[in-house]
Amino acid sequence: MDAPSVISLSDVRKTFPVPGGEPLTVLDVDRFEVAGGEQVSLEGRSGSGKSTLLNVISGILRPDRGSVVVDGLDLTRFNEATRDRIRADKLGMVFQSFNLLPGFTALENVLVAMSFGTGRPDRSRAESLLASVGLAHRLSHRPAHLSIGEQQRVAVARALANRPRAILADEPTASIDPAHQQQVIDLLRNTCREQGVALLIVTHSPEVASQFERRIRIEDFNRAARAGRPEATGGRPEATAGRPEATGGRPATAGGGRQ
Amino acid sequence: MTLFGIAWRNIRQRGLNSALTVLSLALGVALVVATLVTGNVVQQAFASGTGLGYNMIIGAKGSPLQLVLNSVYYISRPIENIPWGVYEEFLPANRRDDGRDGRFASSTAVAVPICMGDYWQGYRVIGTNAAMFDRLTRGGGRPYRFAAGRNLRDENYFEGVVGAAVAARYGMKLGDEFSPTHGADDGPKHDPFKLVGILERTDTPVDRGVFVNMEGFYLQDGHAKPIDDDKPNKPAEPGSGQTAEAGIPVDVGGTKPLRKIQREVTSILLETASAAGLLPELTAMGVRTAINEGRDAQAALPIGEIRQLLDLFVRPLELLLLLITAMVVVVSAVGILVSMVGSTLERKRDVAIMRALGARRGHVLSTVLVEAVLLAVAGGLAGWLLGHLLVGAIGPWIATNAGVSAGVLSAAPQAELLLVPFIVGLAILAGILPAVAAYRTDVARWLQGPG
Numbered sequence: 001m002d003a004p005s006v007i008s009l010s011d012v013r014k015t016f017p018v019p020g021g022e023p024l025t026v027l028d029v030d031r032f033e034v035a036g037g038e039q040v041s042l043e044g045r046s047g048s049g050k051s052t053l054l055n056v057i058s059g060i061l062r063p064d065r066g067s068v069v070v071d072g073l074d075l076t077r078f079n080e081a082t083r084d085r086i087r088a089d090k091l092g093m094v095f096q097s098f099n100l101l102p103g104f105t106a107l108e109n110v111l112v113a114m115s116f117g118t119g120r121p122d123r124s125r126a127e128s129l130l131a132s133v134g135l136a137h138r139l140s141h142r143p144a145h146l147s148i149g150e151q152q153r154v155a156v157a158r159a160l161a162n163r164p165r166a167i168l169a170d171e172p173t174a175s176i177d178p179a180h181q182q183q184v185i186d187l188l189r190n191t192c193r194e195q196g197v198a199l200l201i202v203t204h205s206p207e208v209a210s211q212f213e214r215r216i217r218i219e220d221f222n223r224a225a226r227a228g229r230p231e232a233t234g235g236r237p238e239a240t241a242g243r244p245e246a247t248g249g250r251p252a253t254a255g256g257g258r259q
Numbered sequence: 260m261t262l263f264g265i266a267w268r269n270i271r272q273r274g275l276n277s278a279l280t281v282l283s284l285a286l287g288v289a290l291v292v293a294t295l296v297t298g299n300v301v302q303q304a305f306a307s308g309t310g311l312g313y314n315m316i317i318g319a320k321g322s323p324l325q326l327v328l329n330s331v332y333y334i335s336r337p338i339e340n341i342p343w344g345v346y347e348e349f350l351p352a353n354r355r356d357d358g359r360d361g362r363f364a365s366s367t368a369v370a371v372p373i374c375m376g377d378y379w380q381g382y383r384v385i386g387t388n389a390a391m392f393d394r395l396t397r398g399g400g401r402p403y404r405f406a407a408g409r410n411l412r413d414e415n416y417f418e419g420v421v422g423a424a425v426a427a428r429y430g431m432k433l434g435d436e437f438s439p440t441h442g443a444d445d446g447p448k449h450d451p452f453k454l455v456g457i458l459e460r461t462d463t464p465v466d467r468g469v470f471v472n473m474e475g476f477y478l479q480d481g482h483a484k485p486i487d488d489d490k491p492n493k494p495a496e497p498g499s500g501q502t503a504e505a506g507i508p509v510d511v512g513g514t515k516p517l518r519k520i521q522r523e524v525t526s527i528l529l530e531t532a533s534a535a536g537l538l539p540e541l542t543a544m545g546v547r548t549a550i551n552e553g554r555d556a557q558a559a560l561p562i563g564e565i566r567q568l569l570d571l572f573v574r575p576l577e578l579l580l581l582l583i584t585a586m587v588v589v590v591s592a593v594g595i596l597v598s599m600v601g602s603t604l605e606r607k608r609d610v611a612i613m614r615a616l617g618a619r620r621g622h623v624l625s626t627v628l629v630e631a632v633l634l635a636v637a638g639g640l641a642g643w644l645l646g647h648l649l650v651g652a653i654g655p656w657i658a659t660n661a662g663v664s665a666g667v668l669s670a671a672p673q674a675e676l677l678l679v680p681f682i683v684g685l686a687i688l689a690g691i692l693p694a695v696a697a698y699r700t701d702v703a704r705w706l707q708g709p710g
Contacts, residue, residue, distance in 0.1 A: 060702050084618065084619045085619070089617070095612075095615070099706070101609055101612055102272065103272025103273075104268050108264075108268065115261070115264075115265070116613070116618045116619075117617060158616070162617075
């Protein structure tokens with residue numbers, strides 16, 4: 001790791017209560033890091049804790065123990081409101097499906113994200129971000145009037161709104177037809193490279209994962225996932241308990257899991 | 260984007276829903292405003308005695324309120340008539356046959372007799388004399404003015420003037436003749452009176468009055484008091500040479516007036532003067548006491564009666580109306596609640612997205628509350644405007660039927676100002692439930708994917 005870490009987890013454990021039973025451990029990580037400007041793909045079977053990991057890194061969920069450092073700030077030391085602000089300032093989020101605000105235009109979707117950060121919403125920057133993803137002519141269009149590919153481009157521009165240090169992308173190609181998947185991946189990778197932003201992308205697609213220099217599987221560094229228990233995603237263990245496991249997993253590649 | 264910008268976008272996103280919510284609130288607020296303003300205008304007009312240029316009414320014994328309603332507002336039926344002699348007690352020596360001042364002459368600034376019982380096209384016909392418009396004022400020292408023509412002349416027995424509402428409704432013009440009917444609209448027709456004046460609008464009951472020279476009024480069938488003497492019980496024929504009694508004007512047309520002994524008046528509008536060494540209030544009290552102790556008449560203080568009427572009937576009625584309309588506003592506020600709760604599921608996903616982008620819980624709570632307040636303010640403003648337009652629209656009807664002026668600019672400032680925090684408070688209450696739901700949105704759950 002040449003560049004200093006922009007994301008660093010150590011000794012992180014996250015459990016969820018189970019009604020009438022033992023708490024379910026979803027995340028049990030000794031060490032996990034992403035360096036500044038680094039691009040990492042994260043694979044793993046359904047329910048292996050990928051989304052929980054992203055939620056812990058972004059400060060949406062607080063781990064039971066351990067430290068989660070984002071750009072030098074240990075999120076576990078802050079209250080929720082401060083974690084929210086750090087998330088707005090330091091991290092960009094790209095979700096699966098479309099997850100744009102439907103009542104807002106493309107430009108407003110970017111401006112909304114800016115309004116949650118410490119800086120003031122900057123209309124010209126928002127316009128230039130959208131222009132950089134090829135949407136200069138679609139600023140005033142609402143999501144319903146944008147193609148799926150265009151919507152994801154807005155999502156990428158929105159993730160970059162507050163000059164983040166890293167982008168967390170949770171299966172950004174899951175809802176896109178194969179023809180457009182590569183466009184989104186290229187857009188994310190190129191944009192992050194140009195802006196010097198680290199990228200952690202969760203994907204089920206081996207084709208997508210194989211394009212990253214650093215390709216890791218969550219089972220490689222999450223002991224809870226290795227134990228093979230049915231685990232929760234997104235902080236809702238009961239929702240996935242007993243769910244058949246996905247079969248799309250691949251063996252961890254060399255270099256996976258910087259532990 | 261500011262909180263307002265985000266809230267405004269949310270409102271626009273549910274355009275139809277939001278518009279219907281605003282409309283429902285606006286209608287409720289319009290009703291409240293119209294009720295408040297109309298109530299306030301009526302109360303002010305009654306309570307301040309607008310349109311009264313006199314401070315006492317003398318009439319037959321009975322209900323003082325009925326006397327006031329009948330003599331001031333031309334509603335309710337006259338109690339009875341009082342003898343002409345009562346009126347003469349307010350007249351100076353030169354207008355009395357005995358050559359002495361009337362008992363209350365020194366306490367009288369103006370005394371105007373009025374005679375009632377006839378109608379024209381549903382309006383009250385009031386027999387009176389020129390002093391009604393020459394010497395009485397509309398109240399507040401404002402004189403009566405004529406939009407066309409002139410006042411009655413006492414020596415022209417068959418002249419009449421009408422209030423602005425009457426003239427407007429029937430398109431009357433100077434020179435028109437009109438024949439009052441006796442006792443009711445379908446009663447026997449009297450002789451015609453010639454219209455010589457149309458009063459300017461006063462926004463008082465006078466606008467609804469048809470005023471005729473009382474000398475002409477007396478000469479109509481059924482208006483002379485039957486007497487048991489050997490003289491004919493009817494007016495003298497023109498040119499008969501009968502000498503007019505003291506204080507009775509002589510008709511330029513030569514018509515003989517009705518004899519005093521056959522005369523009665525329905526009431527006397529009295530503006531008291533300061534008797535020597537006494538304050539005006541004490542003078543009025545003295546006159547009132549003296550008359551009420553007598554057997555022939557009663558003296559009523561119109562302002563006092565009107566206040567009592569307000570306290571007994573108008574205010575409770577207004578309160579009831581206000582309660583009903585306030586309920587309408589509350590129901591409208593519940594509409595806001597229903598509308599916002601109804602969109603909670605849709606909102607949760609949006610809230611989760613915003614939270615993931617870094618919005619604090621306080622942000623989303625405030626956004627929802629601001630949204631509720633914006634809807635309430637929009638509905639409140641629209642309702643406020645609509646309410647005033649409504650008052651403006653029904654103003655002429657109120658003026659015609661109640662004799663008080665209400666227009667778009669009429670207001671009930673205190674109550675209307677109270678309405679603002681009331682509506683905003685209701686909106687915040689209505690917004691709390693969906694706001695708390697937004698506040699508690701589980702971000703991880705609403706953003707999670709299948710993996």
